[in-house]
Amino acid sequence: MLLIRCLRPRIQPLASHSSFCSAAAVQAERTIREGPRNDWTREEIKSVYDSPVLDLLFHGAQVHRHVHNFREVQQCTLLSIKTGGCSEDCSYCPQSSRYDTGLKAQKLMNMDSVLQAARKAKEAGSTRFCMGAAWRDTVGRKTNFNQILEYIKEIRDMGMEVCCTLGMLEKQQAMELKKAGLTAYNHNLDTSREYYSKIITTRSYDERLKTLDHVREAGISVCSGGIIGLGEAEEDRVGLLHTLATLPAHPESVPINSLVAVKGTPLQDQKPVEIWEMIRMIATARIVMPKAMVRLSAGRVRFSMAEQALCFLAGANSIFTGEKLLTTPNNDFDKDQLMFKVLGLIPKAPSFSDEAAETFEAEAMSNSG
Numbered sequence: 240m241l242l243i244r245c246l247r248p249r250i251q252p253l254a255s256h257s258s259f260c261s262a263a264a265v266q267a268e269r270t271i272r273e274g275p276r277n278d279w280t281r282e283e284i285k286s287v288y289d290s291p292v293l294d295l296l297f298h299g300a301q302v303h304r305h306v307h308n309f310r311e312v313q314q315c316t317l318l319s320i321k322t323g324g325c326s327e328d329c330s331y332c333p334q335s336s337r338y339d340t341g342l343k344a345q346k347l348m349n350m351d352s353v354l355q356a357a358r359k360a361k362e363a364g365s366t367r368f369c370m371g372a373a374w375r376d377t378v379g380r381k382t383n384f385n386q387i388l389e390y391i392k393e394i395r396d397m398g399m400e401v402c403c404t405l406g407m408l409e410k411q412q413a414m415e416l417k418k419a420g421l422t423a424y425n426h427n428l429d430t431s432r433e434y435y436s437k438i439i440t441t442r443s444y445d446e447r448l449k450t451l452d453h454v455r456e457a458g459i460s461v462c463s464g465g466i467i468g469l470g471e472a473e474e475d476r477v478g479l480l481h482t483l484a485t486l487p488a489h490p491e492s493v494p495i496n497s498l499v500a501v502k503g504t505p506l507q508d509q510k511p512v513e514i515w516e517m518i519r520m521i522a523t524a525r526i527v528m529p530k531a532m533v534r535l536s537a538g539r540v541r542f543s544m545a546e547q548a549l550c551f552l553a554g555a556n557s558i559f560t561g562e563k564l565l566t567t568p569n570n571d572f573d574k575d576q577l578m579f580k581v582l583g584l585i586p587k588a589p590s591f592s593d594e595a596a597e598t599f600e601a602e603a604m605s606n607s608g
């Protein structure tokens with residue numbers, strides 16, 4: 240087993256060097272030694288987050304390489320199957336009916352269009368297809384919900400993992416989604432409990448957590464992360480990671496989004512986050528939730544290939560591909576293909592069937608040169 244050691248006792252520091260050993264080094268070593276744990280204190284996570292950024296990046300990379308194949312990056316495609324007209328007031332979201340963003344509300348997409356998009360995503364190398372609907376919840380939407388169950392079955396039959404993000408769920412609905420073959424359900428906590436009411440007033444943090452419970456109890460993988468750049472303090476970023484890392488089981492996927500400020504939303508004038516802020520979030524998430532797929536999500540379009548490479552090094556191992564992320568722009572497909580080639584990355588296989596996954600992996604390796 241690879242162990243990261245603080246080298247202080249063995250290396251005599253040069254005159255001007257300090258014998259510094261960061262919290263990132265200490266906690267990464269512990270994670271590697273003990274595996275995932277759910278008893279993180281907020282102070283422990285804060286001290287990891289506050290470590291010098293290059294040290295944090297280095298130790299995020301160590302944990303990443305210990306737990307994952309560092310070349311593998313999961314490609315997910317996210318499609319908005321029901322756009323706009325949402326009753327909620329999430330301050331970052333152009334799909335809220337409360338803000339004048341020029342977005343036209345649409346009805347649920349029909350089966351043919353959804354399946355066509357899923358086929359296209361698969362041909363482009365995606366192994367997970369995510370469907371998003373701009374709803375507060377699915378209560379009272381029986382017809383649409385049943386239609387989505389059919390989409391899930393069809394897409395699973397194509398050999399892809401299927402994820403949905405449809406708002407809050409009741410227990411029964413989670414069970415029906417599981418029965419239809421849903422792999423994962425996305426429900427982001429967005430930010431810390433303390434900052435949440437500054438961003439959304441139409442539902443509570445506890446309601447959010449309740450849906451995650453229902454998803455977990457139904458045996459569906461949990462996808463939950465947040466957004467940085469909402470005007471929150473660094474303490475709120477730590478608070479978000481602390482809530483996720485102390486859930487009874489860590490989410491299987493943790494999307495880290497950076498705000499894409501959309502004109503007409505209350506957050507339209509937020510300044511873009513810097514790459515170092517993303518790296519801090521990703522590396523900290525990697526150290527405190529070592530097995531999770533940490534997803535470099537919204538806002539990736541602003542980062543160069545070199546900046547994205549640093550995110551992969553820090554521990555990100557999943558991206559969204561496709562022209563759009565729900566309604567905001569995403570990275571160009573050809574540029575992503577080029578990035579995979581240049582950085583020596585390979586697509587991660589879907590994880591529901593060992594045999595299919597092995598075949599996929601062998602093909603991916605031979606295509607990567």
Ligand code: SF4
Binds near residue numbers: 327328333
């Ligand atoms: S983030 Fe989701 S729930 Fe919030 S306004 Fe947008 S579509 Fe509605």
